[in-house]
Amino acid sequence: MSELKAGSTTGPRSRPLSPHLQIYRPMLTMMMSVAHRVTGAALYFGILLLAWWLVAAATGPNAYAYVEWFMGTLIGRVVLFGYTFALLHHLLGGIRHLIWDTLHGLEPAERELLTVATLVGSISLTLVVWIVGYLAMGGPR
Amino acid sequence: MIGLQPNDMRTAARRVRGLGAARSGTRDFWHQRVTSVAGIPLTVALIVIVIALLGRSHAAVVQILGSPFVAIIMLLFILNSAYHMWIGMQEIILDYVHDDKYKFLSLMMNTFFVIAVGLACAFAILKLSFGV
Numbered sequence: 253m254s255e256l257k258a259g260s261t262t263g264p265r266s267r268p269l270s271p272h273l274q275i276y277r278p279m280l281t282m283m284m285s286v287a288h289r290v291t292g293a294a295l296y297f298g299i300l301l302l303a304w305w306l307v308a309a310a311t312g313p314n315a316y317a318y319v320e321w322f323m324g325t326l327i328g329r330v331v332l333f334g335y336t337f338a339l340l341h342h343l344l345g346g347i348r349h350l351i352w353d354t355l356h357g358l359e360p361a362e363r364e365l366l367t368v369a370t371l372v373g374s375i376s377l378t379l380v381v382w383i384v385g386y387l388a389m390g391g392p393r
Numbered sequence: 394m395i396g397l398q399p400n401d402m403r404t405a406a407r408r409v410r411g412l413g414a415a416r417s418g419t420r421d422f423w424h425q426r427v428t429s430v431a432g433i434p435l436t437v438a439l440i441v442i443v444i445a446l447l448g449r450s451h452a453a454v455v456q457i458l459g460s461p462f463v464a465i466i467m468l469l470f471i472l473n474s475a476y477h478m479w480i481g482m483q484e485i486i487l488d489y490v491h492d493d494k495y496k497f498l499s500l501m502m503n504t505f506f507v508i509a510v511g512l513a514c515a516f517a518i519l520k521l522s523f524g525v
Contacts, residue, residue, distance in 0.1 A: 289485065292478070292481050292485075293481075293482070293485060295478065296478045296481065296482055299474060299478065299510055299514075300510060302471075302514060303510050303513045303514045303517070306458070306467075306513075306514050306517035306518060306521075307513055307514075307516075307517045309451065309454050309455060309458060309517065309521060310455075310516075310517035310518075310520040310521050312451075313451040313452075316451040316454065317451070339436060339440075343432070343433065343436050346429045346432070346433070347433065349429075350426065350429060350430065353426065381440060381444070384444055385444050385447055388444050388445070388447050388448070389447045389448035390448070
């Protein structure tokens with residue numbers, strides 16, 4: 253009873269708060285969940301690259317040449333590489349979440365495996381896409 | 394207010410249950426799954442199309458992007474992605490923006506951005522296809 257009296261009787265009693273992010277030890281599944289949201293947000297703005305490319309192609313040769321020039325610069329390549337990685341990371345992460353939505357792969361070992369597979373897979377696929385891309389263009393320029 | 398009719402006999406809790414911060418229930422959750430499944434083959438197709446177009450002349454790019462099959466795939470990718478990213482950004486906003494004024498302002502900006510960028514992409518593809 254004395255504990256009940258300890259609280260303030262004038263204002264609303266402070267409610268217990270559920271633990272939030274800062275109380276947990278960072279885990280891979282948690283970091284990859286954050287990464288899924290970050291890559292999603294990056295792709296949200298990254299679609300401007302696709303829009304720029306398509307609108308330039310529809311505008312004419314000069315506008316298209318300008319996009320090609322920008323994508324050929326170091327900054328353009330870095331942005332495009334980042335976009336490729338974000339796209340593939342979000343794609344594989346999305347597949348992982350779809351698997352989890354079906355209640356499969358949720359055991360500790362399985363979910364760790366799926367999470368590592370997403371990370372390794374997205375890095376490898378990004379490199380594969382860029383190697384195929386350079387081969388399609390006939391070597392780095 | 395949501396569902397406040399003069400003869401509404403439902404309790405306040407019944408009226409709002411399941412509607413969530415965006416007042417749309419589980420519809421967005423489900424549509425996000427539908428667009429993510431559709432996005433798997435469409436993203437693979439986009440990557441193949443972009444690689445196939447690397448280093449080609451403007452005339453060749455226009456011809457390939459404007460061909461019906463490629464244009465339809467591109468349009469599907471754009472429309473599917475636009476809806477998917479609209480839901481996704483809405484979810485991010487609802488998680489972090491709690492003040493009603495900024496929340497609805499940013500939700501509105503989300504809608505404007507997605508429609509503008511989606512329409513720009515779709516218009517470009519249609520123009521390439523119809524060759525005007």
